[in-house]
Amino acid sequence: xxxxxxxxxxxxxxxxxxxxxxxxxxxxxxxxxxxxxxxxxxxxxxxxxxxxxxxxxxxxxxxxxxxxxxxxxxxxxxxxxxxxxxxxxxxxxxxxxxxxxxxxxxxxxxxxxxxxxxxxxxxxxxxxxxxxxxxxxxxxxxxxxxxxxxxxxxxxxxxxxxxxxxxxxxxxxxxxxxxxxxxxxxxxxxxxxxxxxxxxxxxxxxxxxxxxxxxxxxxxxxxxxxxxxxxxxxxxxxxxxxxxxxxxxxxxxxxxxxxxxx
Amino acid sequence: xxxxxxxxxxxxxxxxxxxxxxxxxxxxxxxxxxxxxxxxxxxxxxxxxxxxxxxxxxxxxxxxxxxxxxxxxxxxxxxxxxxxxxxxxxxxxxxxxxxxxxxxxxxxxxxxxxxxxxxxxxxxxxxxxxxxxxxxxxxxxxxxxxxxxxxxxxxxxxxxxxxxxxxxxxxxxxxxxxxxxxxxxxxxxxxxxxxxxxxxxxxxxxxxxxxxxxxxxxxxxxxxxxxxxxxxxxxxxxxxxxxxxxxxx
Numbered sequence: 001x002x003x004x005x006x007x008x009x010x011x012x013x014x015x016x017x018x019x020x021x022x023x024x025x026x027x028x029x030x031x032x033x034x035x036x037x038x039x040x041x042x043x044x045x046x047x048x049x050x051x052x053x054x055x056x057x058x059x060x061x062x063x064x065x066x067x068x069x070x071x072x073x074x075x076x077x078x079x080x081x082x083x084x085x086x087x088x089x090x091x092x093x094x095x096x097x098x099x100x101x102x103x104x105x106x107x108x109x110x111x112x113x114x115x116x117x118x119x120x121x122x123x124x125x126x127x128x129x130x131x132x133x134x135x136x137x138x139x140x141x142x143x144x145x146x147x148x149x150x151x152x153x154x155x156x157x158x159x160x161x162x163x164x165x166x167x168x169x170x171x172x173x174x175x176x177x178x179x180x181x182x183x184x185x186x187x188x189x190x191x192x193x194x195x196x197x198x199x200x201x202x203x204x205x206x207x208x209x210x211x212x213x214x215x216x217x218x219x220x221x222x223x224x225x226x227x228x229x230x231x232x233x234x235x236x237x238x239x240x241x242x243x244x245x246x247x248x249x250x251x252x253x254x255x256x257x258x259x260x261x262x
Numbered sequence: 263x264x265x266x267x268x269x270x271x272x273x274x275x276x277x278x279x280x281x282x283x284x285x286x287x288x289x290x291x292x293x294x295x296x297x298x299x300x301x302x303x304x305x306x307x308x309x310x311x312x313x314x315x316x317x318x319x320x321x322x323x324x325x326x327x328x329x330x331x332x333x334x335x336x337x338x339x340x341x342x343x344x345x346x347x348x349x350x351x352x353x354x355x356x357x358x359x360x361x362x363x364x365x366x367x368x369x370x371x372x373x374x375x376x377x378x379x380x381x382x383x384x385x386x387x388x389x390x391x392x393x394x395x396x397x398x399x400x401x402x403x404x405x406x407x408x409x410x411x412x413x414x415x416x417x418x419x420x421x422x423x424x425x426x427x428x429x430x431x432x433x434x435x436x437x438x439x440x441x442x443x444x445x446x447x448x449x450x451x452x453x454x455x456x457x458x459x460x461x462x463x464x465x466x467x468x469x470x471x472x473x474x475x476x477x478x479x480x481x482x483x484x485x486x487x488x489x490x491x492x493x494x495x496x497x498x499x500x501x502x503x504x505x506x507x508x509x510x511x
Contacts, residue, residue: 035332041368126352134350137310138418139339139366 026221029143033151036143046149047156054115055157059164065110066165069102070094070172077173078180087183091191094173099204100260103166105252108211111158112244116219119150120240123223124233132224147224151216158212159205166204207255214247263288264309264422264454269318270478271304278304280478281318291448291455292483293465295500296475302458303347303426305475309456310342310424311335322422340366343415343453347427349407351399357410358395361385364417384413387450388443405436412443416451423447425457429464437464444468462501474500 036043077093123146126132132142174188222240226232264286271279278301286292296302307313308320311327320327325338343364351360361381365371370380382392388409399407408428415423428444429437441464448455448468459465465472466486473483474497481496482489489497 041372129348129353130346130350131352133307133312134344134346134352134414135363136312137339137342137344137346138363138414139336140363141336 025225026217029147029221029224030217032141032143033148036141036148039141039144042141042144043148043152046145047152050149050153051157054153055160058111058114058157058161061110061114062107062161062165063168065106066103066168067172069106069165070098070169071176073097073102073169074173074176075180078177081181086191087181088187088191088194090177090181090183091174091188092195093191094177094188095170095192096195096200098169098173099166099200103162103169104204104207104211105248107162107165108158108208108215108248108252109245111154111161111212112215112248113241115154116215116240116244117237119154119216119219120223120226120237121233123147123150123220124226124236127224127226128229128232142224147220150220151213154216154219155209155212158215159208162204162208203255203259206259207252210251210255211248214251215244218244218247263321263323264456265319265321266305266308267319267321269305269308269315269320271301271308271313271315277478279308279315282475282478282480284473284480284483286454286456288454289452290470291444291457291468293469293472294456294458294475295462295465295472296460297500298460300475301478302460302475306344306424306426306456306458309422310339310344340418341420342422342424343418343420345408345411345415345423345425345428347430349399349411351407351410351414353399355398356395357385357397357399357402360399360410361395361414361417364414366418380417381413384417385410387416387447388413389439405432405440408432408440409443412440412447416447416453419451421453423451423453423455425455425459427458427460429459429461437461441468476500 073094074090077090077097081087081090123132126146132146135142135145170192174185177183177188219240222236222243226236266282266284269279269282270277282305284292294302294305304313308315309322309327311320311330314328322338322342325334327335327338330338351357352363355363358378358381361384362371362377364384365377365380370376381395385392385394390406390409390413394402394406394410399410402410412425412428425444429440432440444455444457445468447453457465457468466489469486471483471485472489474481474489476496482492482494484492489501492498
């Protein structure tokens with residue numbers, strides 16, 4: 001009976017301790033990253049290489065997703081449009097939906113899978129095959145050689161990919177909406193400009209940058225702390241994708257509240 | 263000189279090292295023997311600070327490794343070459359880039375002409391052909407990977423060399439080649455070495471002194487002759503069992 005009563009507080013305590021331990025470990029990693037920033041000659045060239053790999057490798061999937069997001073948004077906007085509304089409003093709806101929400105969040109979630117899995121699996125494999133130990137034993141910092149370039153590459157490339165995705169999705173939206181409703185290019189452009197604020201673009205890029213940083217940091221953290229062989233690499237990869245996705249959704253809500261909530 | 267004084271280490275409930283004491287003198291080669299899973303590799307990782315002891319002291323060149331600041335630890339590590347059990351080669355880098363990473367001096371690392379010359383020298387020292395430099399770890403045999411691991415460890419001209427099971431997973435012929443290589447490098451480079459192994463024959467062939475780790479403690483350390491003549495039941499049991507394994511192989 002007593003053990004049943006104690007089970008819930010024990011479980012809660014373990015959960016809180018686990019969370020605090022994880023928070024402590026990720027804070028230590030951030031400290032290591034800040035220290036590693038002084039080794040500019042090490043991480044700068046590796047960041048460019050990593051950014052090129054991440055950017056070029058992610059481009060095809062980003063283009064496909066952006067195109068379908070634009071097409072779907074246009075068809076659904078067309079479905080919701082009523083004849084008493086001006087047609088230019090479709091331009092507003094499609095552009096704002098894509099720039100403010102669909103572009104950064106969809107691309108963020110997909111890249112949490114693509115980049116997150118890659119980083120966690122790479123670093124996890126390096127951990128279980130002692131490659132990270134080998135790097136340390138050579139007097140070299142894993143932070144400046146492995147983690148800073150990956151975190152920075154994700155942070156820098158996500159906004160670039162989101163800009164590309166936004167443009168492709170808007171063009172796809174324009175082409176698609178013209179198939180279902182009598183909208184001209186001028187109507188669409190007028191609607192897009194009518195409610196457009198420069199802050200909308202900044203907001204989209206702030207979201208993309210913070211999502212990129214979260215994906216890079218969380219995935220590297222999971223991979224770097226991998227234990228127990230191949231099974232551990234699998235667990236780290238799954239944890240990286242799930243945690244990055246959840247954090248993206250949390251950040252999305254938090255940034256909406258902080259930056260655009262009235 | 264490397265000294266370990268009362269080093270204890272546990273992982274969860276499992277006590278791995280339970281008050282280990284030993285020292286390695288300048289220029290000597292010490293073989294650390296012990297059955298698999300007794301913490302030999304854990305002990306080796308204490309020496310270059312990859313693992314910190316729960317208590318006790320690990321002292322290298324008068325410096326206590328566990329309390330060294332980050333920069334001093336990195337500097338100390340450049341004086342300690344570490345050969346990992348499975349090579350631990352960076353699989354996305356060529357052999358050249360792997361060995362080049364062993365150049366601890368950043369200016370030498372960035373001097374491509376010097377790096378090419380030094381990598382070539384190191385590959386020659388471990389009996390590998392110059393064209394091995396262009397290959398990737400996945401294209402190498404187990405024995406070659408071990409030798410590239412040794413080449414990387416010696417590239418920075420370290421004062422100490424730590425070998426973690428350099429012959430494990432190799433057939434007897436390749437194991438003998440690696441043993442001879444270790445012996446030759448220790449003589450030619452004048453380094454102080456610790457070789458972790460459970461291969462008694464190799465240890466007797468290579469080492470100036472031998473230490474046996476069992477149940478988290480050093481049971482005996484002495485010359486190969488002192489080892490052979492020891493009446494300690496743990497030493498006798500280990501030697502008899504391992505010689506039988508050697509003959510079976």
